[in-house]
Amino acid sequence: xxxxxxxxxxxxxxxxxxxxxxxxxxxxxxxxxxxxxxxxxxxxxxxxxxxxxxxxxxxxxxxxxxxxxxxxxxxxxxxxxxxxxxxxxxxxxxxxxxxxxx
Amino acid sequence: xxxxxxxxxxxxxxxxxxxxxxxxxxxxxxxxxxxxxxxxxxxxxxxxxxxxxxxxxxxxxxxxxxxxxxxxxxxxxxxxxxxxxxxxxxxxxxxxxxxxxxxxxxxxxxxxxxxxxxxxxxxxxxxxxxxxxxxxxxxxxxxxxxxxxxxxxxxxxxxxxxxxxxxxxxxxxxxxxxxxxxxxxxxxxxxxxxxxxx
Numbered sequence: 001x002x003x004x005x006x007x008x009x010x011x012x013x014x015x016x017x018x019x020x021x022x023x024x025x026x027x028x029x030x031x032x033x034x035x036x037x038x039x040x041x042x043x044x045x046x047x048x049x050x051x052x053x054x055x056x057x058x059x060x061x062x063x064x065x066x067x068x069x070x071x072x073x074x075x076x077x078x079x080x081x082x083x084x085x086x087x088x089x090x091x092x093x094x095x096x097x098x099x100x101x102x
Numbered sequence: 103x104x105x106x107x108x109x110x111x112x113x114x115x116x117x118x119x120x121x122x123x124x125x126x127x128x129x130x131x132x133x134x135x136x137x138x139x140x141x142x143x144x145x146x147x148x149x150x151x152x153x154x155x156x157x158x159x160x161x162x163x164x165x166x167x168x169x170x171x172x173x174x175x176x177x178x179x180x181x182x183x184x185x186x187x188x189x190x191x192x193x194x195x196x197x198x199x200x201x202x203x204x205x206x207x208x209x210x211x212x213x214x215x216x217x218x219x220x221x222x223x224x225x226x227x228x229x230x231x232x233x234x235x236x237x238x239x240x241x242x243x244x245x246x247x248x249x250x251x252x253x254x255x256x257x258x259x260x261x262x263x264x265x266x267x268x269x270x271x272x273x274x275x276x277x278x279x280x281x282x283x284x285x286x287x288x289x290x291x292x293x294x295x296x297x298x299x300x
Contacts, residue, residue, distance in 0.1 A: 024171050052163070067175065071159045071182040 004073055007051035008080040012036065013044050017067065017077055020054060024066040114160035118153065122280055125149045129273065144196045147208060151192030154212075158185025167226055177226045181219040188215040252279075 007013055016030055031041040045065065048054045055068045069077065125146055132142030161182040167174035188211050195204040256272065 066171065068163055068165070070163050071161075071179075071186045074162075074179070 003047075003051040004053065004076065007047050007053055008073075008076055010044065010047075011084070013048055014077060014080055016044060016048065016065075017053060017069070018081070020065060020067040024064050026059070026062040026064050028062060030065065114156060114164075117156040121149050121153050121156065125153075126277060129277075140201055143201060143205075147196030147204060148193045151189040151196065151208075154185045154189030154192060154215075156189075158182045158189060161185065167223065169226055170229065173226050173229060177222045180222055184215045184219060188212060 008017075012034060015034070019025060019030060019033065027041070027045065030045075031038050034041060045054070045056070048065075049056060053067070053069050053073060054065045056063050056065050058064075128137065128142050128145040128149065131137040132139060137145070159182065162175070162178045165174070165178065167178060191211055192208045195208050199207070256276070
């Protein structure tokens with residue numbers, strides 16, 4: 001469960017989950033929507049995958065990510081979004097472009 | 103070897119089995135006179151609610167449906183939320199409402215949730231293209247029909263008969279069916295749950 005809390009504590013990762021709620025997306029598509037480097041995005045994907053919140057599938061050269069959240073995890077995501085959870089002592093991460101443009 | 107996909111399945115199956123054993127323990131305690139009949143009924147009702155929460159919580163993770171990813175994910179999430187909310191309502195009813203009303207409202211809620219899930223899943227299956235595998239559609243419809251008849255038969259017996267022997271027999275038949283399904287589910291998922299490509 002701590003992996004899930006860790007994964008949900010970051011606003012970029014929460015935004016990735018929100019985007020995947022709309023439809024499965026490739027790593028490139030997701031990375032294009034954020035102002036962070038690709039290795040950083042790969043790190044975020046790895047944390048989400050480790051927590052079991054997303055699954056990945058290879059389609060040719062690209063990796064497509066799909067949401068794989070339980071009801072409790074979805075509710076936790078809603079709470080995290082509403083109250084803006086961040087890990088204690090962690091630096092504030094730069095949110096994605098879409099968040100900045102709001 | 104445990105994989106990221108296996109973890110939720112194992113957790114769900116152990117939660118299901120744990121609650122199931124708790125239900126059997128409450129039933130046996132009631133038979134032995136350790137628990138009052140009304141308390142045992144409330145306990146069993148709350149355990150059934152907890153079972154619905156466990157199953158509903160993990161349902162969207164298991165990806166049981168195949169077809170259009172958006173529609174299947176939406177149908178699975180809807181089913182998960184409906185079962186979890188029904189379970190929470192069941193627990194609240196059996197803990198706080200008068201027993202007779204709790205039984206009636208919980209039964210109506212449960213059957214309504216099952217019917218809504220069946221309709222939404224049937225919609226997903228029939229929306230699939232002709233190229234989709236027809237045998238899988240038949241298999242899913244078979245599962246839905248079995249689930250429907252099982253719930254319908256139980257509801258009919260519970261609502262229509264007050265014969266204690268018939269109700270006792272039904273309880274033990276349900277215990278047997280539950281154990282068989284849990285074992286079958288555990289065996290099937292241990293054979294088929296392979297991690298997706300990373």
